[in-house]
Amino acid sequence: ETGVTQSPTHLIKTRGQQVTLRCSSQSGHNTVSWYQQALGQGPQFIFQYYREEENGRGNFPPRFSGLQFPNYSSELNVNALELDDSALYLCASSLSGLAGTGELFFGEGSRLTVL
């Protein structure tokens, strides 16, 4: 158990809809990263939030957006869903700064199916 919780665990949407995924980070962590993992592939970096600001972004279109709240929890929003957005979405929390180890602590993921 990492202390990182994600919700919902599973959801089904149709093309064109919007989805919001949520993540509660581990106590004491100030950074949240989001990843998309298609079946049989490695996790692809979407973006990272540090102190409520986007701190890095992968090769994902603007319809993928996020938020980080003062308690360091986070949301991933995806607009205009496409079939290829079907994947496991993973949230990982970490501690940035001098005390940080660089280690990511992952939640169990939210599995999104787009029909």
Added chain:
Amino acid sequence: SQQGEEDPQALSIQEGENATMNCSYKTSINNLQWYRQNSGRGLVHLILIRSNEREKHSGRLRVTLDTSKKSSSLLITASRAADTASYFCATSGVNNNDMRFGAGTRLTVKP
């Protein structure tokens, strides 16, 4: 795009044997980490090796890093059926704000 590339893509061994997985990457790194994932669940951190380190041990795990060849290896000794999982290497640059994962090695340990 993914930074690391694991090799082999799949590995099947008998319990008690050693398993070696390799990772190659393309750009300069701050550190390299190995993670494990059981079928479609969250990833679990195994070990981190910094760019100025060459070898690190943790229990039955041994990791090496060769920055001149931009490669790393993960050795699991005396494997167990419970080691069956996918193993990923991940690298981060100087800013530590974009950890990138490879496609993984799927390890099967037969009892």
